[in-house]
Amino acid sequence: MHVLKPKLPTFLLFILLSFGINTVAQNETVSCGTVTTKESTAFYNSIKPQLKNHEQAFMQKRLSKSVSSTKLMNSIPVKAHIIRNSNGTGGISEADLNTAISDLNTLYAGAFMEFFLCDGINYINQDSLCHLKKGDEKNLIETTNVAGLINIYFAENIENALEESICGYADNEGRNDVIVMKNSCVTNDSTLAHEMGHFFSLMHTHGTDDTKTTELVDGSNCETDGDGICDTPADPKLTSKNVNNFCQYIGTETDANGNTYTPDTGNIMSYAKKGCRSHFSQQQLARMYAFYLTAKNYLACPSFNANFTADVSQTCDESLTVNFESSSENMTTWAWDMDSDGVIDYTIPNPSHTFTSGVYDVTLTVSNKHRTIKKTYSKFIKVGNAESLFNEDFESYSLQSDVNWTVKDSTEHGYNWLLNKGETTSSGTGPTSVKTANNPSNTYMYAEASGAQPGDIAELLSPCMAITNPNSGLEFSYHMYGKGIGELHIDIKTEDGYINDVIPALIGSQQKHQEDAFLIKDIDLSAYTNQTINVRFRAVRGNNWDGDIAIDNVFIKTIDVPISDAVVKVYPNPISGDILYVNTPNMDETLSYNLTDLTGNAVLTGNLINKQIHVGNLSSGMYLLTIRSKGSTVTKKIIK
Structure with missing residues (x-):
């Protein structure tokens, strides 16, 4: 027989709710051990222009009724390392791990991202590692880290330098690609997403300092202070003292203008109670999507990926036939969407496709017997759109432009051309002063040597240039100062292929002092009259980190000398x-x-x-x- 439970008196129910029955627990582990370092901040600033352009494209995709997140989803591999006792007991369960990844995918779908386990779980049975101190993972990385994946280490307990128990931390500098998680925090629905947010460049909503944020409530300095994102309200740093058990902000702090803070206690990147945190803002989603495309697009599972190669990806002609080859093995199905419009164009491993004038995103979806993953290559194919009057000072450079420059990390070790303003991230190399009195904003492209390996190659390919004047020449400015300067080669691409080193390669430091102005080099283009060409700047990394190579002010001119x-x-x-x-x-x-x-x-x-x-x-x-x-x-x- 079913027995009805007596109802609580209204006044008693009010008292229980007032004391937070069935709400968030009070005694929680310190949330996050991730520290935003000077190096990571400098790297973020160096790619900020690229991020902004991808963010704009992201917002356009989100607003487009013809584009859905399922069409653009990028599948990102995770390698799980579960630390257990030496006898093989303990450790987070596989069921909890799968649930955590499922929850992660729900939160990141808005960033066109999903995560999957690559090649099973790596179990590390060692008693001494069950209680990690932050930094201990560096020894683990040397023997267990898998390159090209997000490596997540799960331990029974993690402590910071103050011997406080922390829930987790992330390290995305260079290609470390590491997240460390405390087992009990994995299943709270927000901490793993929080650390993954750090991995994809997000800061805490209160910023990087332990002191009160300098971001103003009116948002007037939102791009430079706090977390650098404008649709997250200024956050004075949320704690258990200023957020109650109903996830309401009860603080009274004011900003420099005397305005009271109204932070978002539900934001995953905040320090609100873990049970309160439930969402990212739209600009946070855009930032993570942009950071993935700019800095982490190499992530791929060796045995199960949606990577592919193409024999050619850019032409100055009005049509281009491209031969694609899937690098995935042991697949059962392939689905190629040649313009990422959601319509499948081919279902074979290695198709050929002819593109007409325009710029195209290409999406490949592959399946095996167990799951399906996909990857979108943004602005991968560029066809036509030659420019006869070419003048690039990079002040209005747009990575997403249909007819703009193409960058390529040829050796895939993280060496690439980046847009920058002012000094580069490395000391003792790169330009430091404005180039001319007429160009004080000092925006230029440069190949960042830090984090790359000697001999790595970074390519920067210009848009198509139509050479109509038989008296044409190309002028560009360059800055090459530092002990580790490598080489800068200038190549011309014609319809017959590349002509390498059309002028002698620039090798070693070219300026006497770091503060010296950019030098100027001319190239005679008269031999290419009535042709359409591309110019390739090919940087070869030197033997040291202090070897940044910069170029600027690339334009076609009429040669005019006595x-x-x-x-x-x-x-x-x-x-x-x-x-x-x-x-x-x-x-x-x-x-x-x-x-x-x-x-x-x-x-x-x-x-x-x-x-x-x-x-x-x-x-x-x-x-x-x-x-x-x-x-x-x-x-x-x-x-x-």
Whole structure:
């Protein structure tokens, strides 16, 4: 027989609720041991422009009714290392681990991210490691860390330097890719997500310091203070003293303007009670998505991944046929979405696809007998859109632009070109001062040597340049100062492939002092007249960290020097048409010419008009062309 329980009197129910029955526990472990270091802050600042561009693209995707998160989801591998007693007992259960990852995926779906276990669980049976002190994981990393994955270590207890028990911490510097978690904190629905947020660059909502945040309640300094994100309210640092058991902020602190804080106690990156934390803000989701694409896109499970290669990814022509090859093994299905619109274009391992003019995200989804994962390569294919008037100072550089530059970490060791303003993150190398009085903002591209290995290669490929003027040249500024400076090579890409080192490679330190201005280099492009090309800046990392290489102010110009100092070039040579193009300087003055046969008899004479000589009635044979300017002459032998 079912017995009804007596109802509590209203006044008693109110008393119980007032004391927090069935609410968040009071005695909790110190939440987070992650410390935002100077190095990680410097790295974040160095890629901030790239992050901003990806964040903008993210918000556009979120607002688009034609794009769903399932179409853009990126599957990110996790390696679980469970520490147990030496006899194999203890440790977090596999069921709890799977539940934690499932909860993680629910919270990160909004960032187009999902996580999965790669190659099972690694059990570490050692009594002495069950109670870790922060820093002990460094010894573990040397023997157990798996490169290219997020390695999560689970221990019975973790202590910080003050011997306080902490729930976890993350280390994402370089390619450490480590998170350490206390077992009892894994199943509280927010701590693992909190540490994963740190891994993907998020700060605490109160900022990096233990002191009260300097972020203002009105949000006027939200991009520079606090957590650097503007849709998270200013947070004076939440604690059990200013957040009650109903997750309400009860503090009375005010900011520098006297305004009372109204923090979000439900934000996962806050120090609110763990049971209160339930969500990320939209800009936090955008930041993590952007950081993944910019700094962690290499993450892949060796035995189960959605990676692929392509024989070509960019062209100046209006169409491009690309041969794709999936690097996944032991797959049962493949699904290729060549423009990430949610429509599957191919279901074979290695398709070929022809793209027309535009820029394309490519998504590959693969499955085996147990699960399905996918990965989207953002702005992977670029077709057409040649520019005839090219001038790049990087002040308005947009990584997401349809016709912009392409960066490539060729050796996949973390060496790449980054956008920067002011000094680079490494001391003793890179530019420190503004380049010119007219360009005080000092934005440039540079290859960051710290964290890379000697001999690593970073490529920076320009947009397509249409060379229509036979008197064209390329000018760029460069800064190469430091003991570990490697090499800078300049290559030209034509429809026939790359022509490497069109000028001698710049090797070693080029400036005498770090504060020296950028130097300037010119490249003659006349040999590429009537062609569409790309220019590739190829940095080779030197033997030390103090080897940052920077470039700026890349533009096409008309070569203009005194004729007596110039080498006159004639195109086409041999002449194959009716017009002879003469590559000479000083368009402002009148240049006369004489065309004679080899015996000295005059054939044509006159003044150059737009550096052209019309030779339609010229008989086949060999001639001498003489160009005169202010008493100086240059003679060239030509053939028709």
